[in-house]
Amino acid sequence: MKVGVVGVGHGKFGRRSDATVQELAFEAFRVALEDVNNLERKDIDAVIIGSSPEYHKQRSLPGVITEYIGMNDKPTWLTEAACASSSAALRSAYMAIKSGIHDTVLVLGVQKMTELNTAEIQSLMGRVGDVQWESIYGITFPGYYALYANKHMATHGTTSEQLAKVAVKSHHYGAQNPYALFQKEITIERALSSPMVAHPLRMFDCCANADGAVALLLTKDKLAKKYHDTPVWIEGLGSASAPISVLRRPDMTSIPSAVAAGKDAYKMARVKPKDIHVADVHDCFTIAEIIAYEDLGFCKPGKGGKFIEDKESYIGGKIPVNVDGGLKSKGHPVGATGASQTTEIVKQLRGDCGKRQVKGADVGLTHNVGGIGQYCFVHIYKR
Amino acid sequence: MPFKYFGKINYTPYTKVSKFADELHKGKLMGSKCKNCGEKTFPPRADCLKCLSGDFEFVKVKSTGTLVTFTTINSAPTGFEDMTPYTLGLVDLDGGGRLLSWFENTKFEDIKIGMKVKVIPRIFEEVEEIKLYYALEKA
């Protein structure tokens, strides 16, 4: 039995002071329902919410959202894997369908990050890592990736210019994506002169927090064609974990969970990195995208800087990456990000991306990293 | 002395390795050693990753090491705003184990990946409270 994505619904990302978290979820759900034929709420068997609960005032989101979108009394639950929460939800949905327990499942990635005031955000930001031995020294989320960046630079000769080139590419495609938070091109000079956040990472090396929601409808092969003319099949799933603590990371130039998740996904989908036509990778920081090229085998370890330098991740290059603008331009509502990546790949494989379309894209990949790499989910899709 | 005195801000006062803070107060940097299989760990941990035993003792670790990587924090989380910018280093200890800490008494220009560093126990006794931590300096 194959499992496919038949419906996608992408809500607007940004500072959404106009809506509650369940209202954001409804927006995305409505768009997903408009994306399918012959599929109504009664045909959906379960609702899996992907979200990171510590950002919300409302506790126990699945209950609240499932009620608000009118899906009671269908089963619902939460998957949490920090920034990879909705890729975890997609994995759960795949398992639920494949097992025969459910036929059709709604995945809702949703996050409101602006309910917290600056002080609450600053306090949360100080506890992203191991709080016992690391957070006591005031390390931040950008700080962890900055440790990676300096090590990558010293080991492989990666440069600040190469990091900035990732940001320039993201904004180039973000400018063409109506869902992006930042729809403006930037110059390399502007990126390189932006304020330092955590050396060597500057403001333009970092993605921005956002509110937003994305809905995905998954079903089994027998029903898929009834709901959409072009189902996108999930052919490979890989997931792995790694120590959250950098004190137990053997190497500070690679995310071990991403390497392992990638290997499993390629094996299951029976494809190699060179077979990927379009990819969405987790670029929470520019260095993270460069490391993703390497971890996923798009280029050799250490050659990620050259990969962007040579524009191999642009449309027309070896493997177009984040041609939706990535987290960098779209904004990063943590729980919604994985489902947003899936939406982009589904639209690319359907051929629905207009100016940003990768011609003839049949095989796509998403790479969604949770936190500092304690979680990673890689999914491979075919049309 | 309870673990609550460890760190500029301590989030986890209750731990099975609380005695680490007592030792640090005496100027000693301690790791753990599994009484069953002899596995040594820094930072200390109560439960052995290798043999699963929960029986451990504290052992002194080498307080010199090599800088794996570093960063300077310009945008700080709550409680650290008054310190910016501060430079954090990730250090592989000479006798095994790894730690993260900040540099003190070291010029930023002198900080290079691969350099030798020393780890120095610090004690701040103020009127109402004590703060313990270890800091890095160029060796």
Ligand SMILES: [Zn+2]
């Ligand atoms: Zn042991």
